[in-house]
Amino acid sequence: MADAPSTEGIDIDGLRRKYREERDRRLGGNRAELPELVGPLARYADDPHSPPVSRDPRNDRVDVIIVGAGLGGLLIGAELRQAGVEKIRLIDAAGDVGGVWYWNRYPGARCDVESLIYMPLLEEVGTLPTEKYARATEIMAHAQGIAKRYGLYEEALFQTSVEGMEWDDAATEWVTRTDRGDEIRSQFVILANGPLTKIKLPAVDGIETFRGKAFHTSRWDYAYTGGSSETDLPNLADKVVGVVGTGATGLQCIPPLARSAKQLIVFQRTPSTVSPRNNHVLDRDWLASLEPGWQAKRMQNFIDVMYGGNATEDLVNDGWTDVWRDLFVNPAFKTMTPLEVEAAKEVADAIRMEQVRARVDAIVKDPVVAESLKPYYAFICKRPGFSDEYLEVFNRPNVTLVDTRGKGLESVTPEGVMANGQLYELDCLIFATGFEANEAGSSFNRRIGFDVLGRDQVSLSAKWASGLSTLHGLTTAKFPNMIVQSATSAQNTEPANFMHALQENARHMAYIIGETRRRGARVFETTEAAEAAWVQTILDHAVDDTAFLEACTPGRRNNEGRIGVRMQANRNYGGGPLEFYAILDSWRAEGTLPGIALT
Numbered sequence: 001m002a003d004a005p006s007t008e009g010i011d012i013d014g015l016r017r018k019y020r021e022e023r024d025r026r027l028g029g030n031r032a033e034l035p036e037l038v039g040p041l042a043r044y045a046d047d048p049h050s051p052p053v054s055r056d057p058r059n060d061r062v063d064v065i066i067v068g069a070g071l072g073g074l075l076i077g078a079e080l081r082q083a084g085v086e087k088i089r090l091i092d093a094a095g096d097v098g099g100v101w102y103w104n105r106y107p108g109a110r111c112d113v114e115s116l117i118y119m120p121l122l123e124e125v126g127t128l129p130t131e132k133y134a135r136a137t138e139i140m141a142h143a144q145g146i147a148k149r150y151g152l153y154e155e156a157l158f159q160t161s162v163e164g165m166e167w168d169d170a171a172t173e174w175v176t177r178t179d180r181g182d183e184i185r186s187q188f189v190i191l192a193n194g195p196l197t198k199i200k201l202p203a204v205d206g207i208e209t210f211r212g213k214a215f216h217t218s219r220w221d222y223a224y225t226g227g228s229s230e231t232d233l234p235n236l237a238d239k240v241v242g243v244v245g246t247g248a249t250g251l252q253c254i255p256p257l258a259r260s261a262k263q264l265i266v267f268q269r270t271p272s273t274v275s276p277r278n279n280h281v282l283d284r285d286w287l288a289s290l291e292p293g294w295q296a297k298r299m300q301n302f303i304d305v306m307y308g309g310n311a312t313e314d315l316v317n318d319g320w321t322d323v324w325r326d327l328f329v330n331p332a333f334k335t336m337t338p339l340e341v342e343a344a345k346e347v348a349d350a351i352r353m354e355q356v357r358a359r360v361d362a363i364v365k366d367p368v369v370a371e372s373l374k375p376y377y378a379f380i381c382k383r384p385g386f387s388d389e390y391l392e393v394f395n396r397p398n399v400t401l402v403d404t405r406g407k408g409l410e411s412v413t414p415e416g417v418m419a420n421g422q423l424y425e426l427d428c429l430i431f432a433t434g435f436e437a438n439e440a441g442s443s444f445n446r447r448i449g450f451d452v453l454g455r456d457q458v459s460l461s462a463k464w465a466s467g468l469s470t471l472h473g474l475t476t477a478k479f480p481n482m483i484v485q486s487a488t489s490a491q492n493t494e495p496a497n498f499m500h501a502l503q504e505n506a507r508h509m510a511y512i513i514g515e516t517r518r519r520g521a522r523v524f525e526t527t528e529a530a531e532a533a534w535v536q537t538i539l540d541h542a543v544d545d546t547a548f549l550e551a552c553t554p555g556r557r558n559n560e561g562r563i564g565v566r567m568q569a570n571r572n573y574g575g576g577p578l579e580f581y582a583i584l585d586s587w588r589a590e591g592t593l594p595g596i597a598l599t
């Protein structure tokens with residue numbers, strides 16, 4: 001038996017009690033409600049980045065339609081191009097490629113996974129990031145570089161939203177209709193809509209009554225604030241600004257807001273963990289010395305380190321790998337019984353969280369404010385945050401933290417925001433409140449904004465209403481020649497570097513389409529049997545983390561604290577990304593497209 005883990009003087013029972021109290025304070029309320037952006041709220045989705053362009057409707061035919069020109073769609077486009085597919089049409093509501101990087105231009109926006117593994121196809125496109133965590137502008141420029149390199153602008157339709165897709169069985173092709181009056185036929189369709197596209201505003205009364213300026217962080221209004229995503233915001237110098245939300249976006253936009261506004265009021269519902277970021281400029285000589293093939297190796301090394309693969313060194317060596325090694329893949333766990341591992345993980349988590357809380361005390365001078373900024377939940381209940389600027393902000397005389405102690409805003413009035421029974425008058429109100437990304441709270445079709453009619457007029461929303469059923473999270477029976485770039489990432493995998501999953505999926509999709517064509521077939525379709533078997537595999541490998549999730553503070557991971565309505569089949573493959581990619585690799589290696597019928 002291995003040694004019992006040292007608790008290093010931490011009162012585990014006391015912490016459990018405190019975590020429970022904090023969780024209970026946050027359960028219920030209106031946090032799971034998702035207001036529709038209609039009527040007076042519709043303007044929150046308007047595009048401030050590109051002027052509207054008019055064009056005639058298109059009635060033509062292409063080989064593949066890719067809905068979504070974010071990095072997920074671009075990766076598929078690049079793979080398809082290399083597989084010899086000619087007419088590839090990206091369709092996106094945005095005015096350009098880039099997806100989340102098109103929309104999220106808020107000040108301070110950067111990737112939070114190392115740019116060398118997050119920005120895909122760096123070697124192929126011939127660009128290199130300047131910093132370990134690159135700015136949004138650089139990532140957006142790289143997305144444009146991918147589109148140019150693979151000729152994906154040629155057929156693209158921007159400022160265009162798909163309204164419906166239908167399988168025409170007689171013609172064996174898809175018919176896609178858009179809000180521009182287009183009716184486009186294609187042999188294949190790919191849904192690469194992305195998980196972070198539908199804006200989430202707080203479900204409180206009165207948002208439409210606010211008389212000042214208000215916007216969501218993904219629609220930043222630089223005409224109002226001045227400045228750019230890389231600078232401070234000079235027009236806010238005489239403004240009282242309120243910002244709601246302290247997730248990854250809040251952590252990045254609050255420091256420049258604090259430097260710029262006359263007064264900044266931060267409305268916090270749950271504090272994030274804020275670990276050191278240690279961003280730095282990348283050494284050009286070192287970059288130049290990297291051997292060809294370095295990016296794939298680095299991406300693989302990252303998941304090997306994080307998910308227990310064979311890594312002899314940690315190339316990325318940042319907050320992610322540090323925490324994962326410590327909390328999840330500690331070699332010491334191998335010599336312990338399952339119960340011991342569970343106990344050891346709880347202790348390791350408690351030690352890590354004590355460090356996170358101690359960092360708040362070390363940086364924030366006012367002890368009351370510091371206490372409010374301390375997260376009391378297990379580290380992985382929420383997506384970890386990293387910043388070397390965020391906590392420092394709360395020492396500034398022009399910044400006020402309004403700790404709503406889990407309750408969030410009460411309402412918005414014409415003058416400002418009501419929270420903790422008090423009105424905070426504001427000139428400007430910024431929602432850093434994220435996107436609809438819940439598994440059960442936001443169904444796939446609600447999120448993508450249209451339905452898809454497959455063979456025999458079966459609708460995708462009806463098919464998936466009681467839970468997803470797919471092969472590898474990518475294809476589904478009755479929807480021939482259609483691939484979904486991981487439907488809400490479910491039945492697939494979601495590593496910390498989401499780009500890695502998008503790239504592996506893109507490779508797999510291009511293989512399916514390429515093989516369909518190479519074998520002289522017109523149509524591929526997943527069989528019901530293969531789909532049922534994959535759903536069973538998901539269920540068989542589902543890690544029973546119900547107790548852990550129940551103990552977590554409400555958030556995306558535990559469906560805002562409503563564990564009961566979690567649908568087991570909607571989960572990711574429980575064996576983790578390394579095993580999942582091995583499954584995809586060996587499926588392709590079989591060479592027979594098992595579970596997919598070609599006609």
Ligand code: NAP
Nearest residue numbers: 110111112202245246247248249269270408409432433434
């Ligand atoms: P988020 O993680 O969903 O955070 C939303 C924030 O708004 C939370 O602090 C939430 O509080 C708060 N909130 C929501 N409704 C509220 C209400 N009614 N009253 C008060 N507070 C309220 O959204 P996000 O920060 O935009 O991040 C979205 C996703 O994008 C995440 O997956 C994130 O990791 C990713 N992201 C990545 C980067 C990057 O660098 N790569 C940057 C930004 C975002 P609760 O915690 O209590 O729910």
